Structures are given as C-alpha cells and as structure tokens.
Amino acid sequence: MSQEVTFTIDGVEVKAAPGQTILEAAEKAKIYIPRLCHQKDLAPFGSCRICTVLVNGRPQAACTQPAAAGMVVENECEKVRRYRKNLIEMLFVEGNHFCMFCEKSGKCELQALAYRYGITAPKYPYMWPKRDVDASHKDIFIDRNRCVLCGRCVRASRDLDGKNVFQFVERGERRRVAVNAEARLSDTDASVTDKAVEMCPVGAILKKRVGYNVPVGQRPYDHKPIGSEIENGQSAESKR
C-alpha cells in the first residue's frame, strides 16, 4: 500500500489516503466542499460541477479529482465562490423550483446551497420548462420540475438497489430522468424502500404521505447551513 499524501486546501494542510478524492480528503479534515451530485456510497459522477475547486490554479471537480502530493487547492477564493453561485443559479432557472410550496423545503440541498451562498434571486432569466410529473406509483412520486439531473437516483438504483429503475434519456436541454418502463413509475419494480428514493437532493423524487411529518421550521437546514455537519466533524458517516 502506498503512502498517504499531503496537500493544502486554502492553506490548510490536509492528508489523503491513496486514491482518495480531494472532496473525500477535505471532508475528513472537516473542510466542506459544496456538492450536489456527489453522495457517499455512490460512484463519483461529476455532473453538477458545484464542487469545482482550483487545483494549482486550474478548475477541477473535487469529487472526481484524486488528491495528489503537494497540490494547492483553493476552495473558498472569490473566483470559486463566483463559479459556484453561477452554477447554483443556473440550476434554479433551468427548472421550476418553488421553494415556498415544495415539501422538501428546509431539507433540500439546492435550496440550502443557495442560502449558504447568499442567493435570494437568480440573476439569470427563468426558462420555465414544461416537465412531467409522475404520480402513478402508490408510494412514490416524481416531479421533474424540480429535478437537477444529478443522477443520484440513477446510480443508487443501479449500484445499490440492483434495479436500474432510472436512467437518463435525451440530451442537452431535453435530458431527463426516465423510468424503466414505457411511461410510468408504477410499471417498474421501484419500491419505497429503495435507496434511490432516499437519495434525491431536491424534491424530485418523494415519498407520498410523509412530506410534512417534520414541520417546516424544524428541518435540518432551517437552523444550520448545509455543510456545517462536516465542518463540525459530524459527517454523514458518523451520523449513520
């Protein structure tokens, strides 16, 4: 087994095990690198690009870039913050996100990222796409208006549930998550206990009848900014 490597994030020395990504190493060192498509237990995907950092001055996705000895990583510089704000705003305007009546409000990672980055309204014009809702399944519904195409459900269903319920179809602006049936989720073998259902960072895949079990105002991000659990050393790992 090869040696641990040492590199810096915003001047702080960080150690990484061989093969670890910048994002994983940062997390161990209680440094939060914002992310949306990345989720522990899932293969890195590198699609949202919110975890973009500068590595020796060059932009790289922290979730896919392996840590290497002597790297100089910038996570909180003005440039990186600007990129991230722009990306978060792009995600807001390309979908139809109405936080005020979304049942995911307060535990939505996209909303929480916007709060963390001080975004109150996007500078980009809304695109108002027409997207489908699929409420056919008895326990689960899909609202594609809120989908950010992070692919967590795709990866979780394939790699954790062994089911391949979800997959991307079409391309570009028309890219969307489809289900493994001619049209409806109810025609697949999706189950409310699937990991894929838990993994959605936004309100695109939700369980029916439990939306308000935790009242608005008492939800995780109503009180603490996203990422604070990592900065306080209570990573997702230690919570489980």
Place this chain on the structure above:
Amino acid sequence: MSDALESFVRKTCAELGHDRTRMMDVVRAVQTQFGCVSNAAMNLIARELKTHRVEVESVVSFYAFFSQRQKGKVIIRVCDDVIDRMAGAELVAKAFSEELGIGFGQTSADGKFSLEWTPCIGMCDQAPAALINDVVVTELTGDRAREIVRELRNHMDPRKLVRRHGDGNNGHELVNAMVNNNIRKRGPVIFSPTNRGEAIRKALAMSPAEVIRAVKTARLRGRGGAGFPCGMKWEFTRAAPGDRKFVLCNADEGEPGTFKDRVILTELPDRVFAGMTIAGYAIGAETGILYLRGEYAYLRAFLEDALAKRRAEGLLGKNVCGKPGFNFDIRIQMGAGAYVCGEETALISSCEGQRGDPKNRPPFPAQKGYLGCPTVVNNVETLCCVTKILEEGPATFCEYGTQGSSGTKLLSISGDCTRPGVYEVPFGLTVTEMLKMAGGEDAIAVQMGGASGQMVPPKDFGRKICYDDLATGGSVMIFGPGRDLLKVASRFLEFFIEESCGTCTPCRAGNVLLKERLDRIIAGKGEPADLPYLEELGETIKATSRCGLGQTSPNPVLTTLKNFRPLYEALVKERPVGLRPEFDLQAAVSAAEAIVGRKSVHVEA
C-alpha cells in the same frame, strides 16, 4: 409487422453475439430497416441484449439519427451550419419544404418523406449540402432541390440520384458519390506517395519501444485540435497494466467547417489503417476500432473493402506481415449523429454501446478506456502522420513545420473564398498567407478551429497557424465583408446547445443562457451591462464544464467580445431609469388591446 420486427431483432442480436456493447449496431439496424425504434423494438432489444429497457431508450433518444417516432422511407437532412446558410441553405430548405408539402421535423402523411435540419455534415467546401438517407447531395439550389424531390417520388431510391461522380475515389463503385475531394494543395506528408505496407514492415522490424521513440522524436502532436503529444499517449497506454488494449481512430469529424478527414478516408484509407496497426503494435493491442460518423456512412462499404483487402494481403489479422505473435484487426463502428462523440471519452462510451456521454477524467483512456482497458484514441490525420513517420523516419517529418509544431497540417477551408477545399500546409503559415492561397483576401474575420475555436480579426492575420499560436483541428471558416459576426456566434451557440450531452450544469444550462443574452443584444434590446454578463457567464462555463465541448462552447461569444467589441457596443444602450430593456411594453399590452378593441396610449421608451 411485429413478427417481422421480433425476428429481425433476434437475428441482429444473435449475429452480434447478444453483446450489449454492440447496442449501437443493433439500434442502427432496426432504425434502417423499420424507420424507427419503437417501444416494441426497445423492449425486444432489451430482452435480446439482456439489459434494461430504459438503457435502450437512453441510447435511442441520444443520437440524432435514431428515432422513436416513425420516419419516412427517405429522410432528407439539410445541413444548417453557418457556411451552408451563407451559401443559400435556407432557399434550398424552403424549396424542399414546399415541394414535399411538409415542414422541418415533419414526415409526410404517406410515410414517404421526412425533412430535417442537421448540423455540419462535412461538406462546407461544396455547400449547400444535404444527406438523403446515406447519399450526399452538394452544391444545391432551390431548383435542384425541387428536381430531387420529383425524381425521388418516381423511384424512391436516393442512390439513383447520383448522376455524376466526384473526383478520385468518389467514383469508386463502393463509394459512388457526387462529393468532390477539392484537394487544393498537396504537401509532403499526407498527400505524398507511400509504398503500401512499407511503414508497417519497418515498424515491425523495430521493438514497440523504438516505434514509440520514433513518434516522440518526430514530436507528433494530435491533429484533432487538442495537440497532445502522440508518442507520450502511446507510452502511457503501453505502460498501463492490462491484458487487453485498444486503438481507436476518431473519424467522428463533426467540428463545423472540418472535412479533411472525409478526404483522407476517401483517398488514403490504407494509410489510416496502417497507422492504427502500427499503434496497435506499439501499445500492445490486438483490436482497433474506426469510429466513423454517421454522416459518412457512404464511405463505409469502401472502407470495409479496404480492410478486407488488407486482411487478404496479411496486413491485418494473425501474424501481421509474418510477424509471429502480432495479431491485429480493425472493425468499423458507426456513429449516429452526435458531435459530442468526437470527444474521446464520449467516443469510447458510444463504442461501448452507450449514450455518448463523456466520462470523468481521471482515469484517462490510456489507463481505463474502451471496456475499461487501456486505450489510445487518435485522430485520422494523426494516424496518417504516423505511417509517414515510420516510413521515412522522424527526421524527414521534422523538416516541415516549426519547433513546437512539426510536420504539416490539413486545413479545411470554406466560406467567403474563391478556392474552398483541403490544403496541406506546413505549420507556421500565417493567416494572411492562407487567405491569399484560398482566395479570401477581403476577409473581415476568420473562424479558426471550428465553432469551438476563435474568431480572428484582421489585425491578427499576421499570426501563425500552429499549436503555440493559432491552434486548429483543421477548420477554417472565412467571413467576407457584410457578414454579421454576432449572428455567426449565435448560430454556433445554437449548435452547442443542440449537441451538448446535458450531463453537466454549465454546458447544459449555461449555453442556453449565453444565447438568450446574445440574441437579446442582436435584437437591439441589450444594455452595456450585458457585455460583462456574457463574459462572466462564458468564463464560468469554460472553467467548470466537464468535457471539451463545454470548455470551448463559449469561445464564439468570448472571442467576438474580445476581438470585435465595437459590434456589440454599437447594439447596446443604457435605458431610462426604471425600464428594463428586454421588457416589451407593446407586446405586454397587446392581448388587452385585442380584448378592448383599441390601441393603448403609452410613452415610447
């Protein structure tokens, strides 16, 4: 029909060994045979390839040449790139549409014809052009378009439209094309004579390491645009652990304005295949794949024939050229209308029978490429250079070009010039020299490197074409007096929006936003603050995109902003306080006006 479909899918999948990684071939066969890949077909393919239905749908819905809806027996695809439009593609399109009685994106009620736009089909030197099924028609006019439709109504066989052959191998019975090569300048590397088999024999007399050293000594850099040192790429792949390795040739020539690979594949396929074989020997591969863009399907039979002849001569197959233990063969993988597949990791995805989404890097293809094995992906022209280097030695190759850019480069020159076509020039040529050569001296701008390249202004025409100055994969588009460069930039963005795979946020959403603001400026509704807005947005897309497509897609806007800023400044203006320039008061009240039946009185902004 459904029985026919089922037996066809079964037979096709069986022929390919029920191999899921050959899904592109299965889907393509079904599309060709039945005019669509229906729900039933997708279910059958999933069953026969032992995969999930949604995996098939993800492939079918990704590629422009596949369709879930029924297409006409004859599909007319009019090329809509900038150069074709400058040459009158819109008039041609109108003629097709009127004569067929259908609009674009539609299929005639009798199921005979479909009419579509398609991005650059690699015929800018003979624009306007169109694909009619696999048949290429060029130098179209409105009259010719009408004539084509009338003729097709008679026999419904696009192949019968070929009435005169283009030059060179376009007249070969297996090519049978009206396409012209338009080789305007032959240089010492690509378009110079070689002795068949000599390069391979010389390579096989050396050790693989010596072959790599020769390529490194020649300082050969990738001709596709990125310019990565070829020898280094081979060395990494050779050194990477793995029992199986692969050589992929990127013949997905999709960069708007590029067509030099089309000419190489028509005239010098053996040199490409020799280059692939040498690469295979150097890295330790037994299999090569030529990824041929769907638009060049008319070359497929000819290329297959060239491969068959090589096998018969012992230049491919077991113990190539009698070299014990060196086995190498090549197959052709057809693309199906997706520009992003020219990106090497997307090309690998496509060869694996998946949608053409690029992969994360690292790992790089040299470590984990096709089927997870170490893989070299080289451009068509790069492989031709390899053959020449091995035949004549690296020193001869280095006699041409500059220190950082050895050898020659093929340029595909089109647009406002009197001699469009393919030119083989030594690196280091200036833009001015190039314009003189092609008869485009009055250019107001030159787009260097295709849509993803840069718009070069006249004050920079003294710059040199080479990796260290003006790099290009070969596309050169010339714009003469009177051309609207902002509209050109907008067309390029439209292209990227259509061709983005949509995986990453900045490329998927950012380019749409970029075009929205650019079009607003073009419409005279922009304000000065829109210029830094475009720069900031463009910078974010470039910096954060996942692959080369997004990393270069803002270039048309950013380079026109940098080099042609007065064009933007002339269109934007400050608005009176409180009025948003994009808000059209007249449009907003028009619905109310219609209801009350009179015009409203308002102050002009």
